[in-house]
Amino acid sequence: MGIMVNASTPGDSFANAIVVSGTSGSGTLSDTKDLFFKYTAPRAGSYTFSTASGFDAYLQVIDTNQVTIMGADDDGAGGNQPKVTVSLTAGKVVFLKVYGYNHLAGKFGPVTLRIAEPSSGNAPGGVSMSVGTPTANSLTLTYSSTGATSYDIYRNGVSVAAGSTATTFTETNLSPNTTYTYYVIARNAYGSATSPSKAGTTRVNTGPDPVTIFEGFEGSTYKFTFTGDWADSKVEASTGTWSRKSKAITHKETSTMQFKEYIPVKYAQTPTLKFDYFVSSEANYDYLEVLVNGVSKLKASGETGWVKDYAVVLGTGEQTVTFNYVKDSSTSKGQDCAYVDNIRVSY
Numbered sequence: 001m002g003i004m005v006n007a008s009t010p011g012d013s014f015a016n017a018i019v020v021s022g023t024s025g026s027g028t029l030s031d032t033k034d035l036f037f038k039y040t041a042p043r044a045g046s047y048t049f050s051t052a053s054g055f056d057a058y059l060q061v062i063d064t065n066q067v068t069i070m071g072a073d074d075d076g077a078g079g080n081q082p083k084v085t086v087s088l089t090a091g092k093v094v095f096l097k098v099y100g101y102n103h104l105a106g107k108f109g110p111v112t113l114r115i116a117e118p119s120s121g122n123a124p125g126g127v128s129m130s131v132g133t134p135t136a137n138s139l140t141l142t143y144s145s146t147g148a149t150s151y152d153i154y155r156n157g158v159s160v161a162a163g164s165t166a167t168t169f170t171e172t173n174l175s176p177n178t179t180y181t182y183y184v185i186a187r188n189a190y191g192s193a194t195s196p197s198k199a200g201t202t203r204v205n206t207g208p209d210p211v212t213i214f215e216g217f218e219g220s221t222y223k224f225t226f227t228g229d230w231a232d233s234k235v236e237a238s239t240g241t242w243s244r245k246s247k248a249i250t251h252k253e254t255s256t257m258q259f260k261e262y263i264p265v266k267y268a269q270t271p272t273l274k275f276d277y278f279v280s281s282e283a284n285y286d287y288l289e290v291l292v293n294g295v296s297k298l299k300a301s302g303e304t305g306w307v308k309d310y311a312v313v314l315g316t317g318e319q320t321v322t323f324n325y326v327k328d329s330s331t332s333k334g335q336d337c338a339y340v341d342n343i344r345v346s347y
Helices: none
Strands: 018-020 024-029 034-040 045-053 057-062 069-073 083-088 093-100 109-116 128-132 139-144 150-155 158-164 168-171 179-188 191-194 198-201 212-215 231-233 243-245 254-263 272-280 287-292 295-301 307-313 317-326 337-346
Touching: 018 024, 024 034, 024 093, 034 109, 045 057, 045 093, 057 083, 069 083, 093 109, 128 179, 128 198, 139 179, 150 168, 158 168, 254 337, 272 287, 272 295, 287 307, 295 307, 317 337
Parallel strands: 018 034
Antiparallel strands: 024 109, 034 093, 045 083, 045 109, 057 069, 057 093, 128 139, 139 168, 150 158, 150 179, 179 191, 179 198, 212 337, 231 243, 243 337, 254 317, 272 307, 272 337, 287 295, 287 317
């Protein structure tokens, strides 16, 4: 008498997963069961997996350990078909588990797994880097790499910036007369490249340290002591969520905000006020005016949008900075107000 053995079918388990080469694979899902595919990423990048079948399908992307679910979806591709996008490194092995939604009876049949691979390309080229422009407490790095989309900067083996898209980086708050060693990793979707290490030495401190006071209105406490009737607002913001907005006023009225800052006689950099502003008003008649110690430094009206990094050179001693929104005797247009954001005083 023979012994009956339950034969396995392709895709019925992790161990028997259907190996996919190329951008598609196919198998047949049994009623209330799971169908497994196995895929190896040919290169680093973003991969999108979807299915085509005649039933409401569900898809999970599962890590090499056969436990961790990297992504899952029900009907992101439309037509009751799932779509999952994940980032994979070159050579990464993943499993794709397909089953009828909620493992309900009647949801089974042929399945085509479709894979949208990242476009082919090359890792960044060799990274050139220099360390220079020393001050008593800062060093500036300049670097570049063909094909790089971002850079990670390391100082003495510790990450100090990640994902930067700029090709220069200035690190501040360093100690005077101290040598630091840097390297840069250039990255793109296809890989990375690392620069040789370069050293730079800060200068001996012969004067005051540079000071920058910044207020972006994102917290409940402020770096400056403001007086007047302007208030925090989420209606417009140059960066972040909040800015400072003038009070709602009527004709022939002025809404004022003011703060004071003391600038010492000895300073490390030219004393400067910078800020971002936004005006929405009747052009040429209702306007934002900025004054320093009673002297007008800016008048703006109409629809300006956000104007960033407006700069005013400051003197020494006590500096009184005033922001006025001023209305004439008739007519209101736009939002009829002014906003300021990212106020900075440096010296």
